[in-house]
Amino acid sequence: MVSTTNESEALVLQGFTVLQVKGSERSHASHYLFLRPHSSPFSCAEWPEGKTLVVYSVPPYCREENLMLLFKGCGEIVQVYLQPKPSGMPSKKSFFSTEESIKSVQVAYVVFKKPNGVKNACSMTYSQVRYLSDKTVPLVSGLRAYCEEYKQLPDVAAIEKEAEAYMAVYYKKKEEEEKKDKQLEGVPDEEGFIKVTRHGKNKGGRRTEETERKGHEHIRSRRKKNELKDFYTFQFRETKKTHIAELQAKFEEDKKRVKEMRMARKFKPF
Structure with a gap:
């Protein structure tokens, strides 16, 4: 569905406002952003409904400062969230994430102070080309962006805090599992089987080089004893x-x- 009348109005495609942008005044190629008001069945304090704008197809080299520059004329911006894919709430950035950090198009959630900011952003005209950078807010891309990312040092205090929080959750979960196993020790299940646990008299030893060597010697002596002469x-x-x-x-x-x-x-x- 296409909704537009003349060049002074916004271009709307299937509920998305299309915005034509360029990296800077020297750029020749245009990039297209797709905007719409944020709506979700789940309430989120960070993304209040009516004051949050969702921006799709954000370039991988674009930062929060560049989007604030782009939408500064629409209203006062509280915060900008950049994420690799859409979600119902802000994704937590982790230092120990197992996901591959591949640079690709992003999704931005722009939170305005007043609802008029979302309306003004969705009313931006398609014919006017806008820029993601100026002299005060440069757009870092290409090799320069990779060099700056390489020079950025992680926050050691934040890493320690995240690691301690993760280990606290892990130890708590492990303690609950051990407590549950002790309660079920010797108790048959629905089919009449009794689960064998490690909470008996002989809990077993730690797997070290010494214990493995003794185990191999015991196996060899047992085989030699049972050998038919x-x-x-x-x-x-x-x-x-x-x-x-x-x-x-x-x-x-x-x-x-x-x-x-x-x-x-x-x-x-x-």
Whole structure:
């Protein structure tokens, strides 16, 4: 659905106001933003309904300051939220996020102080080209943006705070699980099975190099003990021959030792 009458009015496509913008006055290519008032079935204190504007297709190099410059003529702006995708509430930035940080188009939530700011933004004309930067608010992009991002150091205090909060939740969850396992210890479930837990007398040891070495030695000794010896006839004969040879060698050694002992006991008066 297209709604427009002349060049002095806004261009509306399927409920979205189309805005034509450029990075700066030197830019030749235009970029198009899609605006609409924010509406959600869930109430959010950060994004009050009627005062929040949703901006789609925001360039990856665009920052909050650039959007504030773009919409400063619409009304007083409280805050701008930039997110990788739409959501019902502001997404929390985490230092330990497992998601890949791929630079792509963003979604912006512009919160105005008064509802007139949203109406004025949705009434912006399509024919007028607007800019995302000026002398006071530059638009950092390309290699320069990557260099500045590389030079930015993370806040150590914020990282420690987030890590401590995460570990507190983890320990609390682990304690609840252990408490639940202790309560269910020895109690059969609906099918009559009893869950084996680690809360008995023998809780097991920690998996270290020493415990693994002892475990391997125990397995080897058990295998050696259960090994079948002289299972075949030729093995029995060979074992018997070896045993006889050992007895003969031991007998000769004993004879030699007895002879030496007799010589040592011989009476020598002179």
